[in-house]
Amino acid sequence: MKNESIEINFIRSGMQKRRRRWLLVTGILTLSTSFLCCLMLMLGNTIYPVNEVVRSLFGEQIQGVTFAVNTIRFPRMLAGLFAGFAFGVAGYIFQTMLRNPLANPNVLGITSGSSVAAVFCITVLHSNNTVVSIASVIAGLATVIVMYLLSKGKAFSIGRLILIGIGIQAMLDAVISYLMLISAQQDISAALRWLSGSLNGSQLTELPPLMIAVLILTPVAIMYGKQLSILELGEQTASSLGISTDKTRLILIVCAVFLVAIATATTGPIAFISFLAGPIANRLVGVGASNIIPAGLVGVNIVLIADLIGQFAFEYRFPVGVITGLIGAPYLIYLLIKMNRKGEL
Numbered sequence: 001m002k003n004e005s006i007e008i009n010f011i012r013s014g015m016q017k018r019r020r021r022w023l024l025v026t027g028i029l030t031l032s033t034s035f036l037c038c039l040m041l042m043l044g045n046t047i048y049p050v051n052e053v054v055r056s057l058f059g060e061q062i063q064g065v066t067f068a069v070n071t072i073r074f075p076r077m078l079a080g081l082f083a084g085f086a087f088g089v090a091g092y093i094f095q096t097m098l099r100n101p102l103a104n105p106n107v108l109g110i111t112s113g114s115s116v117a118a119v120f121c122i123t124v125l126h127s128n129n130t131v132v133s134i135a136s137v138i139a140g141l142a143t144v145i146v147m148y149l150l151s152k153g154k155a156f157s158i159g160r161l162i163l164i165g166i167g168i169q170a171m172l173d174a175v176i177s178y179l180m181l182i183s184a185q186q187d188i189s190a191a192l193r194w195l196s197g198s199l200n201g202s203q204l205t206e207l208p209p210l211m212i213a214v215l216i217l218t219p220v221a222i223m224y225g226k227q228l229s230i231l232e233l234g235e236q237t238a239s240s241l242g243i244s245t246d247k248t249r250l251i252l253i254v255c256a257v258f259l260v261a262i263a264t265a266t267t268g269p270i271a272f273i274s275f276l277a278g279p280i281a282n283r284l285v286g287v288g289a290s291n292i293i294p295a296g297l298v299g300v301n302i303v304l305i306a307d308l309i310g311q312f313a314f315e316y317r318f319p320v321g322v323i324t325g326l327i328g329a330p331y332l333i334y335l336l337i338k339m340n341r342k343g344e345l
Contacts, residue, residue, distance in 0.1 A: 018286060022294070025284045029297035033081070036304040040077040041069055043312065079202035079267055080303045080320070082210045086263035088299020089218060089292055090256040091274025092281065096232050097252055100162060101335055104274040105260040108165030111269040112172035113143030114261050115195060118268075119176050122191045123183035129206060132194075133265035140261030143168065144253065197270035197321025199307055210266045217255045218296065224252055225290030270321045272328025273299045279335075302327070 041053045048065050056066045057074065091104040105111050117139030121127040127135070147168060151161035176195070180188060193200070221228075227248045230237070239245055260274060277299035281291040284298070306323035 022285050022291075025281075026294055026297065029284075029294060029301060033297055033300050033304070036301060036308070037077050037081065039308060040080065040304060041073050043308065044068060044073060075202040075204045075207065076199045076307075077304075078204070078207055078211070079199050080307055081300055082207065082214050083199075083263040083267045083270065084273060084300035084303030085218070085296040086210065086214050086259040086299075087270060087273035087303075088277030088281075088296040089214075089221060090260040090263075091276075091299070092278035092292060092295035093221060093228065093252050093256040094274070095278045096228055097249060098161065099232055101275075101279055103162055103165075104278075105256070106269070106272065106275055107169065108144075108147065108162065109167075109169030109172055110140050110143055110165075110257060110260055111264050112169045112176070114140040114264040115269055116172050116175050116179075118194055118265070119179045119191045122194065123179055123187040126187070133206070133209070133262075136265035137258075137261045140264065141257055143172075144257045148253065193319070194268045196319040197268040197324070198319035199267060199303075200319065202267070206266060210262050213258055213262045217259055218292070221252065221255045221292050222290070224248055225292055228252060228292075229290055268319075268321060270303060271325040272332070273302055273324060276302060276324075276328055276331060 038050065038053075041057075042048055042050065046064065046068065048069065052062055052065045053069055056062050056069045060066070087105075094103045094105060094108065095101050097103075114136040117135040118132050121132045121135050125131070147161060147164050150164050180191060183191065227243050230243050231245065231248060263270075277295045278291070281294040281298045285291050285294050302324060303320060306327065307320040310318040310320050310323045
């Protein structure tokens with residue numbers, strides 16, 4: 001009895017430490033996000049003080065400030081905030097559920113599915129932003145349905161899903177290249193701007209679908225956070241613990257796909273956010289906890305920092321996706337080398 005009591009106290013102590021670490025990291029990430037949001041509103045061709053920014057947001061008309069903040073900077077900040085959170089949560093769900101850091105929406109071809117639809121609408125149909133967004137979401141959902149059906153077979157296979165996803169991504173990227181080759185010159189620049197992933201030109205009227213998706217689907221994902229952690233232990237272990245694996249996986253996939261598809265439709269496929277956010281959150285918080293919220297906050301921080309770097313660190317301004325690509329590519333190479341040494345490839 002005494003030994004059992006010692007073990008129980010030890011387990012409780014470990015849980016409390018992990019809980020405190022989770023709260024500390026989440027709090028720091030929240031403060032960092034708030035600080036970056038303030039910078040996004042203050043910085044630009046003209047730097048405005050905090051009091052003028054706040055007054056303009058509350059409706060006061062201040063010459064120069066009101067237009068710059070309310071029309072340009074505030075929508076841009078909101079787009080980065082919600083898109084970064086959506087990409088981070090979606091990437092974490094896929095990587096945890098499939099137990100593979102390479103299993104993110106970029107590698108699996110989901111963002112490529114959305115991108116094909118967007119490029120087709122821009123270059124062939126010459127559609128407006130609303131049609132492009134709707135087509136991107138539908139194509140992203142269709143892509144994941146095809147992947148899931150092809151990978152299911154007699155039993156769901158993680159390895160099969162990843163291989164099919166990589167193959168679909170290669171095929172869809174080829175379709176994008178073909179559409180770009182046959183497009184008129186004036187359409188190519190618009191398509192490239194979208195494909196690079198950018199917060200430029202964000203408008204408040206385009207953001208409600210993304211904001212609603214994040215506010216509704218994130219709580220659903222959090223509700224299934226424990227089941228997601230158990231799924232990471234493997235199919236047989238999860239089933240033996242009473243988890244309905246097919247139902248849980250379907251709900252989580254739907255949440256992740258909607259998040260990444262709507263975020264992609266709003267800002268374009270911002271590179272590597274869904275790939276980086278989860279591993280960084282796990283490294284900061286540690287294992288043994290559901291890191292959905294920290295992963296989302298890490299995604300926000302990466303997007304906002306990259307956008308500030310793209311705007312002000314160079315002589316020319318670069319879209320946020322270019323900067324995140326420069327950040328994420330070395331990490332991908334490092335991860336591939338590490339996995340190869342462990343025999344995981």
